[in-house]
Amino acid sequence: MADTTRDDGGAAADEPCEFGLARRALRSAPVEILVDAFERGFGRRSRLAGAAGERLVRAHEARAADAAVRALVPPRESSWAVQAARLLAVLGDERAAPLLAAWLDETSGSPGWNAEVIRALGAFRTPEAEAALVRAAGMWSAQAAATSHYMPHAGEALARSLAHVGTPAAVDALLRLTAAMRKPWDETTLHMVARVVDSRFVPFLVEMPAGPHRAAALAGLERVATERAIPALKAILRSGGDRPACYAAGRALVVAGRSDGASVLRYYWPSGTDNVESRRAAAWGLGRLPADWVTLGTLIELLRDDDPGVRARAANSLGRVRADELPPGHSKRLHDAAAAIAAALVADPCHRVRANAATALGGLPADAATARALVAAADTDPVACVREAAAAARRRSG
Numbered sequence: 001m002a003d004t005t006r007d008d009g010g011a012a013a014d015e016p017c018e019f020g021l022a023r024r025a026l027r028s029a030p031v032e033i034l035v036d037a038f039e040r041g042f043g044r045r046s047r048l049a050g051a052a053g054e055r056l057v058r059a060h061e062a063r064a065a066d067a068a069v070r071a072l073v074p075p076r077e078s079s080w081a082v083q084a085a086r087l088l089a090v091l092g093d094e095r096a097a098p099l100l101a102a103w104l105d106e107t108s109g110s111p112g113w114n115a116e117v118i119r120a121l122g123a124f125r126t127p128e129a130e131a132a133l134v135r136a137a138g139m140w141s142a143q144a145a146a147t148s149h150y151m152p153h154a155g156e157a158l159a160r161s162l163a164h165v166g167t168p169a170a171v172d173a174l175l176r177l178t179a180a181m182r183k184p185w186d187e188t189t190l191h192m193v194a195r196v197v198d199s200r201f202v203p204f205l206v207e208m209p210a211g212p213h214r215a216a217a218l219a220g221l222e223r224v225a226t227e228r229a230i231p232a233l234k235a236i237l238r239s240g241g242d243r244p245a246c247y248a249a250g251r252a253l254v255v256a257g258r259s260d261g262a263s264v265l266r267y268y269w270p271s272g273t274d275n276v277e278s279r280r281a282a283a284w285g286l287g288r289l290p291a292d293w294v295t296l297g298t299l300i301e302l303l304r305d306d307d308p309g310v311r312a313r314a315a316n317s318l319g320r321v322r323a324d325e326l327p328p329g330h331s332k333r334l335h336d337a338a339a340a341i342a343a344a345l346v347a348d349p350c351h352r353v354r355a356n357a358a359t360a361l362g363g364l365p366a367d368a369a370t371a372r373a374l375v376a377a378a379d380t381d382p383v384a385c386v387r388e389a390a391a392a393a394r395r396r397s398g
Contacts, residue, residue: 032063035056035061035063035064035067056083056087057083057086057087057090060087060090060091061087062091064087065087065088065091065093065095067084068083068084068085068087068088068093068096069084069088069093069095069096069099071083071084072084072085072088072096072099072100072103073099074102076103081103082114082116082117084096085100085103085116085117085120085121086116086120088100088120089119089120089121089122089123089124090123092123092124094124094126096120096124097121097124097126097128097129098128100117100120100121100124100129100132101121101128101129101131101132102132103117104117104118104121104132104133104136105132105135105136108135108136108139108140113140113151113153113154114154115153115154115156115157118133118136118154118157118158118161119157119160119161121133121161122157122160122161122162122164122165123164125164125165125166125167129165130165130167130169130170133158133161133162133165133170133173134162134169134170134172134173136158137158137162137173137174137176137177138173138176140154140155140158140177140180141176141177141179141180144180144181144182145180152182152183155177155180155181155185156185156186156189158173158177159174159177159178159181159185159189159192159193160188160189160192162174162177163189163192163193163195163196164192166195166196170196171196171197171198174193174196175200175201175204178193178201178204179204184208184213185213187213187215187216190208190213190216190217190220191215191216191219193216193220194216194217194219194220194223195219197220197223197224198224199224199226201220201224202221202224202225202226202228202229203228205217205220205221205224205225205229206221206228206229206232214236214245215244215245215248218236218245218248218249218252219248221233221248221249221252221255221256222248222251222252222255223255224255225252225253225255225256226256227256229252229256230253230256233249233252233253233256234253236249237249237250237253237275237278237281237282238275238278239275242277243277243280246275246277246278246280246281247277247280247281247284249281250281250282250284250285251285253285254285254288254289276307276309276310279302279305279307279310280307280309280310280313282298282302283299283302283305283310283311283313283314283316283317284313284316284317286298286299286302286317287299287313287316287317287318287319287320287321288317288320290325291321291325291326291330292326292327292330293327293330293333296318296321296330296333296334296336296337297333299314299317299318299337300314300318300336300337300340302314303315303318303340303341303344304340308348308349308350308352308353311344311348311350311353312350312352312353312356313356315341315344315353315356315357315359315360316356316359316360318337318340318341318360318364319341319356319359319360319361319362319363319364320363321334321337321363321364322363323364323365331365334364334365335365335367337364338361338364338365338366338367338370339369339370341357341360341361341364341370342357342361342369342370342373343373344357345357345358345361345373345374345377345390346373346376346377351381351383351385351386354377354381354383354386354389355383355385355386355389356389358374358377358378358386358389358390358392358393359389359392359393360393361373361374361393361397362374362392362393362394362395362396362397363396366397370397371394371397374390374393374394374397375390375394377389377390378390378391378394
């Protein structure tokens with residue numbers, strides 16, 4: 001194969017076509033030739049060697065691992081060492097971890113932050129990788145606070161790598177990064193962060209739903225929401241957001257209620273909102289909280305909603321209530337709920353509501369009226385799934 005490259009960094013000026021032909025030839029070249037071209041490029045800026053390195057990375061070629069490790073040993077030719085770092089990260093070759101950690105220590109805090117090295121190091125969950133990333137995060141946070149030249153792409157790469165490592169020390173460092181962040185990270189990074197956050201991240205997550213990354217913020221709040229997040233989540237439900245956002249906010253409110261006292265949460269459900277998705281989320285979420293007088297009353301109200309989806313979810317939530325879990329003095333309210341569900345089973349025009357009502361009655365205290373409603377539905381309802389649900393509920397209630 002003709003050598004079409006020069007030591008000064010580019011293809012020969014009078015042979016650009018030969019470089020293109022040689023690069024295309026690499027696509028079908030044996031691995032040994034690719035590795036040789038890749039390794040020969042370390043000492044000089046060969047475009048052909050770069051093309052070979054790219055192909056080895058895409059092919060996850062393990063036979064190039066030894067050459068890649070050698071490329072990370074100082075003195076490095078950075079353009080080819082980056083290709084080596086990417087390849088070893090893809091292969092999961094832990095020989096790279098201490099070499100990458102040393103490289104990151106050399107460049108941290110300088111204008112030469114290397115995001116590719118940070119990303120590659122994040123693929124390894126070794127003590128050396130964790131320690132280097134934590135040190136770099138500390139330096140980046142301090143740099144971001146002290147100067148406007150803070151390399152936001154390096155901070156985002158650190159956030160991704162720390163989230164992937166996910167150890168307690170890495171999460172602590174990630175928290176410090178969120179405090180220093182100025183430019184919002186992209187959606188992928190924020191979703192990675194959301195998978196490892198704890199309650200300390202709630203202020204950070206609460207700021208995000210107002211921007212373009214609402215889904216990522218809600219993914220985090222679904223895991224760690226506290227009472228502090230309730231006003232922001234309530235605003236999402238009242239704003240009439242899309243269905244995924246409403247349900248995510250509902251799930252996060254459930255988490256907030258469980259962690260900070262469900263009694264606070266009852267009064268935040270926007271059951272009177274004009275947005276149907278918010279009312280559906282309310283009907284679903286209230287069934288996941290410990291029931292009391294206010295919860296049962298709200299669900300009975302939602303059982304009379306104009307939207308069949310709201311009514312179906314309210315019936316399902318009422319069916320989750322257990323008499324032995326209610327506070328003292330709530331038995332009458334539970335019987336009121338059973339009567340409302342029985343009425344829905346008999347008269348609701350939507351078969352889905354009737355089916356959910358039948359299933360709910362099977363778990364609630366039975367009386368003559370609910371028994372008659374179940375018998376009628378099991379015998380005469382025109383929809384098979386309702387008849388089957390009513391028959392199953394009769395068996396459960398004895």
